[in-house]
Amino acid sequence: MPDRAIDALRMALGTLTALPVPAPRVIDRSVAAGAMLLAPLAAVPLAVLAGLVVLAGDALGLPALAVAGIAVGAVGLASRGLHLDGLADTADGLGASFDRARALEIMRRGDSGPTGVATLALVLIVQTGSLAGAISGGHGVPAAVGGVLVSRWVLALCCTRGVPSARPDGLGAAVAGSIRLPWTVLTLCAAAGLATLVPGLPWWRGPLVVAAAVAAAGLVLWRCTARLGGITGDVLGACVEFGATAAWLALAP
Template sequence: MGPLLDAWRLAVGTLTAVPVAPPRTVDARTAGRAMLLAPLAAAPLALVVAGIGLVGPEVGLTPLVTAVLAIAGLVAGSRALHLDGLADTADGLTASYDRRRSLEVMKSGAAGPAGVAAVVLVLLLQVTALTSVLRQDHGWLVAGVLVCLSRCSLALACTRGVPGARPDGLGATYVGSVRPLATVSIWLGSALVAALLAGLPGLLAVLAAAAAVVLLLRRAVTRFGGVTGDVFGAAVELSLAALLVVASA
């Protein structure tokens, strides 16, 4: 139970603002388990989004205002960690064709024009798509579940065989920590959940999210030589955007 508890604490403490005791041990095995637990660890964030989506219309808020508040709650609940990764990844991809220079830009932490544009555009996409989702029957429930499913992207990004861009940094412990079979299993599980919840559109949403993450990882490996913690964050945000866009249709 100890290793699993450490993985749970690592997942919750890293991916949410929920206060938990620190894990006693953080190694590659614990990190891999934490990434597999990420969809469950995101349950508090899903409850925030679903709760706002349910209560908003009851107090007279429009779907657009409700969606903005829901996404704002999600950002606050994750301490904007994934948005920071999205911004740094976008800056790195546009900074230079030199790998070392791109990694230096990403490590600096300062958001450049590309990073700001990426955050604004992805947030607009998420809010607009969520507005449509909330108009659907039980849209608040669908939105909450999609928040959890978007965290499956972390297992894919940490799959063994996906190289790391550098030996240090926040993501170094997580790189290659998830077995391919575990990644396939968690995505098949997410596809089943989505299909049971929303039928064919739910299944298509999961496929779109997986495709978006794969394209991001391929680009990161080509440009940076591998993935970083920032790429993990970008994967989460792009996955959620893809899920919401397809579900909104």
């Protein structure tokens, strides 16, 4: 594997999971773009963890809601709560005031206000309830695995050329606009194509899930770009969590 690809995978794993990996030797625009494109691959351990939790819960005869809650919590812990923290901070920033600088300052602080806490709680409730519905419907494992992977696939959309950074520094500045549009289209089409092969689901259900996740993340991306002037690392986390929520909702029935 080329050195830059290795650095991109290290950046993706080190940023998006709690796995201990060596730091990338070089971080530049091409490595950052590669890391975001490899985000679904980096999320495979998280997806496997979620699937194993559902399998274990089913074997033990645990209630679907409890199993879903444990799976969602396990994924959150295995990603160091990074995306959940981003969701809460983004909600606080968007709800703060109409002043862009003030909103970004609130997001930078890292402490969660009432808007962030309420948003975080509501999203986790919907995620858990939706995954519980999929478990009760008999397709809990593919739903758990698919929701985690698809939600990371949306990062390509968030980092497409033309999407600016809200700040001159931070993760958002490193990855904003780093992916060329053809690569974004290609990777999302690949996600939809692979989704047709999900066992236990009709062929059209998987692409619908991908479309739902992309639409939800795209809505958050549009709002944050208009309100904040671009993306930050927190915004990326919010897009991931909304993507996962939409994916599990689409898989719930």
